[in-house]
Amino acid sequence: EAGVAQSPRYKIIEKRQSVAFWCNPISGHATLYWYQQILGQGPKLLIQFQNNGVVDDSQLPKDRFSAERLKGVDSTLKIQPAKLEDSAVYLCASSLEGGISTDTQYFGPGTRLTVL
Amino acid sequence: AQSVTQPDIHITVSEGASLELRCNYSYGATPYLFWYVQSPGQGLQLLLKYFSGDTLVQGIKGFEAEFKRSQSSFNLRKPSVHWSDAAEYFCAVGAYNQGGKLIFGQGTELSVKP
Numbered sequence: 001e002a003g004v005a006q007s008p009r010y011k012i013i014e015k016r017q018s019v020a021f022w023c024n025p026i027s028g029h030a031t032l033y034w035y036q037q038i039l040g041q042g043p044k045l046l047i048q049f050q051n052n053g054v055v056d057d058s059q060l061p062k063d064r065f066s067a068e069r070l071k072g073v074d075s076t077l078k079i080q081p082a083k084l085e086d087s088a089v090y091l092c093a094s095s096l097e098g099g100i101s102t103d104t105q106y107f108g109p110g111t112r113l114t115v116l
Numbered sequence: 117a118q119s120v121t122q123p124d125i126h127i128t129v130s131e132g133a134s135l136e137l138r139c140n141y142s143y144g145a146t147p148y149l150f151w152y153v154q155s156p157g158q159g160l161q162l163l164l165k166y167f168s169g170d171t172l173v174q175g176i177k178g179f180e181a182e183f184k185r186s187q188s189s190f191n192l193r194k195p196s197v198h199w200s201d202a203a204e205y206f207c208a209v210g211a212y213n214q215g216g217k218l219i220f221g222q223g224t225e226l227s228v229k230p
Contacts, residue, residue, distance in 0.1 A: 004159065031216055042120070042206050042220030043160070055215055091159060095216055102148060102167050103216060107159030 002026065004108035006092050012114045018080035021111045025073070025094030031055075032069055033105060034077050035091040043091055049075065079113075087115045118143045120209050120221035128227040129197050137192040137224050139207035148210040149190040150218065151181055155203045163205075166190065177201070202228045 005024040013019050025032050031050050035043035046065065048056040051072040060067070064083070069075040079086055089112050093105040119142040129135050141147055148167050152160040164175025171183040181192045190207060204225050208218040 033216065040222065042208070042222050043218075044220070045217055048216060056217055093159075102165075102210075104162050104165070105216065105218065107152075107161070109157065109159045 004092055004094055004106055006090075006108040006111055008111055009109065010112050010114075012116065013082055015084055015115050016081040018078065019082055019113060020076050020078045021090050021092075021113075023075045023077070023092030023108060025075070025092070026096075026106055029094035029096050029106075030072075031095045031097065031103070032075050033093040033095075034067055034075070035093065037089040037091055037110070039088070046077070082113075082115045084115050087113055089113070118147070118209050118211065118214075118219045120207050120219055122205075122207055122221035122224050124224045125222070126225045126227070128229060130229045131199050132196050135192075135194045135197045135201070135226070137205050137207075137226070139190045139192065139221060140188050141190065141207075141209045142188065143209055143211060145211065146185075148212070149181075149183060150208040150210070151175065151179070151190075151192050152206045152208060152220075153177075153203050154206065154223075160206065163192070197226075197228055199228045199230065202226055 034046045037043040046060045047067045049069040067077045089110040091110045092108045095103040095105045097103045121140045150165045151163040154160045166173045166183045204223045206223045207221040210218045
């Protein structure tokens with residue numbers, strides 16, 4: 001079974017530029033998560049989708065971050081404009097069920113963003 | 117609010133030695149507890165999870181963890197460490213009323229000496 005795919009793997013941009021990340025979850029998984037992992041910290045949930053609806057975006061900085069999950073499959077996360085503090089690894093994860101806490105989350109390899 | 121503390125930022129053990137990584141959580145009800153491992157350049161992989169029942173949980177790669185409610189702990193153990201176990205380990209907590217949301221600790225980096 002193919003895992004969670006993410007692209008690009010690395011991205012370097014100047015502050016105030018925009019950037020987008022793409023995630024393709026495991027086939028058939030209803031729930032998709034985006035996490036931000038700053039160096040030296042654990043992942044922090046940014047947004048959670050169940051199918052194509054948003055379940056939790058309470059920690060998403062909505063003035064600059066946006067995310068969508070069209071047709072309940074692939075998802076994109078966008079930052080516009082980027083700040084220095086956005087430098088982090090952005091992880092995508094998916095789970096089979098509808099966001100149940102007992103459900104295993106499968107993580108992609110992440111996109112490492114550097115903002116200069 | 118839920119929180120997770122991993123007191124050790126970095127641990128070094130010799131190959132073949134035993135390992136214990138500490139995790140303390142803060143949550144009012146019975147938590148759902150997880151341990152994940154992250155190798156360099158890789159995503160997180162689930163090692164084991166605890167929801168209820170037997171407080172000693174077996175996972176993949178020879179790892180186990182014990183839930184101790186009285187100590188609010190969920191420590192990860194392995195009797196004999198292999199060089200390939202060198203990675204970063206994250207403890208996480210979820211709850212029945214939080215959907216799939218997980219709160220992660222800051223991680224413990226494990227180095228293995230030959």
